[in-house]
Amino acid sequence: MAARLLANLIVMGGSVMGRAMLQAYRKAIVNANQTGAAQEAINGIRRASKVMTEQEARQILGISEKSTWEEIVQKYDTMFERNAKNGSFYLQSKVHRAKECLEPLYQKPDVPN
Structure with missing residues (x-):
């Protein structure tokens, strides 16, 4: 019984952490797009690799x-x-x-x- 409870706790904790990380990643992408940082990074990579x-x-x-x-x-x-x-x-x-x-x-x- 204790093993089952511990397993459920680990699974639930893992899914909560996974959702939180996904939300944080999505928010970081939105912020980068709003500030233009994402486009600047992409342009910098393109320039550095081609010129x-x-x-x-x-x-x-x-x-x-x-x-x-x-x-x-x-x-x-x-x-x-x-x-x-x-x-x-x-x-x-x-x-x-x-x-x-x-x-x-x-x-x-x-x-x-």
Whole structure:
């Protein structure tokens, strides 16, 4: 009889705690949405995972700020091919993203005739 009573008490206590935690979680989500904290966190994660800075791109390719576009392309081709043969896909993609990041800085705008 005492074991049954103890088991019922544990089950009831567990369900009360579970409901309280669920309510607290829901309230936290509502508060985060109201203050905009949730959206800021999501945007920060997206920015951090997708954007490569110019400095990081230069470090990956091993070039300086004074490098010409031809030097960048040469470094890119060398590093991309090395990683294609016996490197990693991750490094190869980083090299490609670095070139993509620097490309707009070196492109000359089209001049109409």
